[in-house]
Amino acid sequence: MQDPLNVPFDFVRRPTPVLATLRPEWRIASLLLTLYQCWGNRATRRQLHVLNWALRTPEARQAFVHVIAGNLRPDEAIVRFDPVVDRALQFASGELLVITSGEMVFLTGKGEQFVKLLMKQKECMVVEKKFLASLGRKLTQVQVDAFLTLEAK
Amino acid sequence: MSLRLRQIEIRISTLRGRFGTRLHFDSSGLVIVRAKNTSGKSTCVQSLIYALGLEAMLTVNQQVPPLQYAVLSRFQYKNEEIRVDESEVLVELENGSGEIITIQRAIVSSTKKTNLISVWNGPMLTQKDTNLERSDYFVRVEGAAQRPLGFHTFLAAFLGWKLPAVSRFDGPDVPLYLECIFPLFVIEQKHGWSGIQSRMPTHFRIREMGKRAIEFVLKLDSYRIAADRQRLREQLNSVSNRWERVVTEVNARAGAFGAVIRNIPPTPRVGWPLVPPPQCLVFDGKEWESVQLATTRVSDRLRELSAIEVPTISEDASRVTEALRAAQKELASLEVAMARANQDNEVEESQNGSIRERIRALEADLQNYQDLKRLRDIGSDLNLSVVTGRCPTCEQEINDVLLPQAAAAPPMSFEENIKFIAGQISAFSTMLSDSERVLEGRRRSMTAIRARLQELRASIRAYRQALTSPEKNASAGAVRERMVLEANIHTYESVSDLLDTALDALGTLAREYEEYSSAMEQLKGDTSGQDESKLQALQLSFVSQLKQYGFSSLSPSLLRISRDTFRPVYEGFDLGFNLSASDMIRTIWSYLYGLMEVARTADTNHLGLLVLDEPRQQQADKVSFAEFARRAAGAKAVGQQVIFLTSEDHETLSSMLAGVDHQYIDFVGEKMIQPLGI
Numbered sequence: 141m142q143d144p145l146n147v148p149f150d151f152v153r154r155p156t157p158v159l160a161t162l163r164p165e166w167r168i169a170s171l172l173l174t175l176y177q178c179w180g181n182r183a184t185r186r187q188l189h190v191l192n193w194a195l196r197t198p199e200a201r202q203a204f205v206h207v208i209a210g211n212l213r214p215d216e217a218i219v220r221f222d223p224v225v226d227r228a229l230q231f232a233s234g235e236l237l238v239i240t241s242g243e244m245v246f247l248t249g250k251g252e253q254f255v256k257l258l259m260k261q262k263e264c265m266v267v268e269k270k271f272l273a274s275l276g277r278k279l280t281q282v283q284v285d286a287f288l289t290l291e292a293k
Numbered sequence: 294m295s296l297r298l299r300q301i302e303i304r305i306s307t308l309r310g311r312f313g314t315r316l317h318f319d320s321s322g323l324v325i326v327r328a329k330n331t332s333g334k335s336t337c338v339q340s341l342i343y344a345l346g347l348e349a350m351l352t353v354n355q356q357v358p359p360l361q362y363a364v365l366s367r368f369q370y371k372n373e374e375i376r377v378d379e380s381e382v383l384v385e386l387e388n389g390s391g392e393i394i395t396i397q398r399a400i401v402s403s404t405k406k407t408n409l410i411s412v413w414n415g416p417m418l419t420q421k422d423t424n425l426e427r428s429d430y431f432v433r434v435e436g437a438a439q440r441p442l443g444f445h446t447f448l449a450a451f452l453g454w455k456l457p458a459v460s461r462f463d464g465p466d467v468p469l470y471l472e473c474i475f476p477l478f479v480i481e482q483k484h485g486w487s488g489i490q491s492r493m494p495t496h497f498r499i500r501e502m503g504k505r506a507i508e509f510v511l512k513l514d515s516y517r518i519a520a521d522r523q524r525l526r527e528q529l530n531s532v533s534n535r536w537e538r539v540v541t542e543v544n545a546r547a548g549a550f551g552a553v554i555r556n557i558p559p560t561p562r563v564g565w566p567l568v569p570p571p572q573c574l575v576f577d578g579k580e581w582e583s584v585q586l587a588t589t590r591v592s593d594r595l596r597e598l599s600a601i602e603v604p605t606i607s608e609d610a611s612r613v614t615e616a617l618r619a620a621q622k623e624l625a626s627l628e629v630a631m632a633r634a635n636q637d638n639e640v641e642e643s644q645n646g647s648i649r650e651r652i653r654a655l656e657a658d659l660q661n662y663q664d665l666k667r668l669r670d671i672g673s674d675l676n677l678s679v680v681t682g683r684c685p686t687c688e689q690e691i692n693d694v695l696l697p698q699a700a701a702a703p704p705m706s707f708e709e710n711i712k713f714i715a716g717q718i719s720a721f722s723t724m725l726s727d728s729e730r731v732l733e734g735r736r737r738s739m740t741a742i743r744a745r746l747q748e749l750r751a752s753i754r755a756y757r758q759a760l761t762s763p764e765k766n767a768s769a770g771a772v773r774e775r776m777v778l779e780a781n782i783h784t785y786e787s788v789s790d791l792l793d794t795a796l797d798a799l800g801t802l803a804r805e806y807e808e809y810s811s812a813m814e815q816l817k818g819d820t821s822g823q824d825e826s827k828l829q830a831l832q833l834s835f836v837s838q839l840k841q842y843g844f845s846s847l848s849p850s851l852l853r854i855s856r857d858t859f860r861p862v863y864e865g866f867d868l869g870f871n872l873s874a875s876d877m878i879r880t881i882w883s884y885l886y887g888l889m890e891v892a893r894t895a896d897t898n899h900l901g902l903l904v905l906d907e908p909r910q911q912q913a914d915k916v917s918f919a920e921f922a923r924r925a926a927g928a929k930a931v932g933q934q935v936i937f938l939t940s941e942d943h944e945t946l947s948s949m950l951a952g953v954d955h956q957y958i959d960f961v962g963e964k965m966i967q968p969l970g971i
Binding site for chain 2 (some may be wrong): 153155156157158159160161162163164165166167168169224227228231234235236237250253254256258261263264265
């Protein structure tokens with residue numbers, strides 16, 4: 141009888157599943173949404189990191205609201221700087237959706253067009269839009285910096 | 294089951310005397326009515342529809358009859374404008390059994406209501422018979438098709454039709470209204486030619502109205518089959534619901550006694566009694582055992598004890614001491630068991646919690662992927678290169694992910710990933726339901742242990758008390774043991790009763806379920822064999838007519854009659870948009886006349902009547918209806934009637950109709966509305 145193990149075989153590399161939030165389109169969209177929410181359609185890279193961290197989980201969203209309101213619990217909030225945000229930023233700037241200049245990131249007209257199309261899609265990114273809307277129309281740099289200075293302490 | 298028009302008469306009273314128009318049809322067969330355009334042909338057809346109380350085919354407006362000004366307010370006669378004082382329409386009809394009636398409906402009247410239709414039981418128009426009886430019926434009000442005095446109730450009976458009940462998008466079932474059926478028999482000029490059944494009264498909100506109407510006219514079994522299937526499905530659902538209620542209830546009530554019911558399927562099964570047989574388990578502090586065994590054991594013990602007198606304390610002291618020691622030992626071991634059970638339960642609960650959390654996270658990811666698909670659409674609207682998997686700067690191919698691009702394996706595509714997540718969700722859901730089942734079992738045994746612990750503690754107290762009370766007293770421990778046994782027997786009996794009652798109910802349900810399921814089994818397919826042969830015949834007639842009439846938009850042999858909608862389709866799509874205007878007319882001719890041809894050989898509800906008001910000139914100019922006339926002349930031999938109203942000029946017509954058996958009515962160069970001789 142033939143040895144069942146003694147047969148020729150190949151390895152095939154299977155594609156791996158990836159979280160939707162690690163896909164370029166998702167991150168670029170959330171980046172643009174955040175920029176659009178910031179005062180003057182611009183923000184520093186650090187601000188974007190903070191806001192994108194806040195956007196991702198319910199816990200982070202709550203912690204963020206607490207900081208803005210000035211009543212953070214001692215065990216809350218650890219901002220993670222996510223390299224994925226930087227890569228998304230590079231793609232977005234390659235697509236001319238944003239322009240970067242040193243630390244500053246600006247939303248371009250094309251980027252704004254993207255956001256407006258996204259806003260029209262009522263069913264899309266509901267939670268994220270709702271959260272950003274709850275923060276008020278335009279976030280100021282001071283508000284976000286409050287978060288970063290708190291981190292530094 | 295047929296209808297033949299004998300005469301249509303429009304009567305208008307004016308200051309200048311009586312005007313109107315009269316169309317007399319000699320017999321069945323092809324009738325050609327020729328009159329100039331704008332001379333009043335459409336008025337005739339619309340008046341016929343109006344006389345039959347079918348104007349919902351033309352309008353939703355209930356206020357003004359949907360007719361031309363000529364019969365409503367004023368008309369032209371010999372360069373003079375004449376005002377309409379009163380007007381009405383009368384139609385003489387004959388049904389399949391040779392009964393003749395005349396119906397009359399007022400159009401403009403100061404004395405007669407327009408929602409009343411008077412019916413005489415004989416040929417009032419063609420024979421001046423005065424001894425006819427008149428009955429009045431109403432139309433266009435609620436119940437016109439259901440109540441005995443409704444005209445459509447009367448008309449349906451006159452036609453020999455039994456109208457099926459159909460379901461609506463809202464509200465209760467209604468009969469298939471005549472307004473839904475007549476668009477297959479009467480085509481009026483204004484809207485009738487844009488498609489098959491183009492004028493349907495959609496405001497009735499009847500589901501699949503067009504399909505139901507065709508089904509009815511062809512007398513297909515498919516409707517009955519669909520209705521039966523729907524009814525059976527509802528009955529099966531109701532049985533399932535009642536079954537689930539019984540199961541939930543018996544489980545909950547058994548749970549209250551610390552018992553567990555096993556082997557009852559959560560949903561109904563075919564086959565009774567259940568295999569394996571349902572069982573009720575009770576917990577005696579150490580093990581689960583069936584309630585029957587437990588009852589026997591406990592009753593035996595009780596019988597043993599009852600046989601002897603209750604001992605005094607001094608007699609019983611050594612036994613009580615022994616029992617106390619045993620009870621204390623059991624208490625200790627059960628307390629350990631309880632602690633362990635508690636711990637196991639906590640582990641399982643945290644496991645359960647993490648499964649739930651995992652499912653939540655997966656569902657969030659799935660939602661994000663749904664969003665991603667939309668984002669991708671936006672991205673491609675804006676021509677972003679990442680959407681196509683290319684780097685926007687260097688145009689090289691990139692991995693569709695924001696991890697380092699050199700990372701090991703390529704990511705899944707969107708579709709793969711969505712499928713993957715859905716698979717994970719279903720796997721974790723299975724795990725969750727398994728974990729729920731285990732938790733429920735744990736909870737039950739904990740309830741039972743707790744009850745047993747309480748019982749033991751009470752026994753221990755009683756033994757202690759017994760050992761310290763006066764020696765001549767009856768042994769409280771011995772009394773207590775008897776009481777506990779009795780209470781247990783009582784509990785076990787209640788639980789057994791519960792199960793028996795539940796099984797009685799389930800047995801009845803199982804028989805119902807079996808009956809409905811086997812009925813459902815027998816309902817195979819959507820159409821019966823008879824339906825199929827009718828549809829085949831319709832398809833044959835339809836295609837051969839299209840060829841005969843010179844249909845050219847598509848190859849006629851590629852068209853078929855859909856077994857789903859019963860309408861003509863091309864490669865599965867409803868015929869319509871891809872046709873030229875003249876081919877649309879040929880299609881409508883072929884389909885409607887096809888229904889008529891099928892009715893000659895098969896048992897249908899077709900009336901054997903077709904009234905076609907020719908489409909307006911600009912659409913029709915290329916359609917020669919000579920071939921149609923030739924084919925429609927065949928109606929005469931089988932007693933069917935085809936009435937064709939046209940504005941072709943006389944010479945063309947007479948050459949087209951050479952050799953075709955027909956009745957010819959010509960309004961030479963005149964308006965159809967003229968002074969009417971009495």
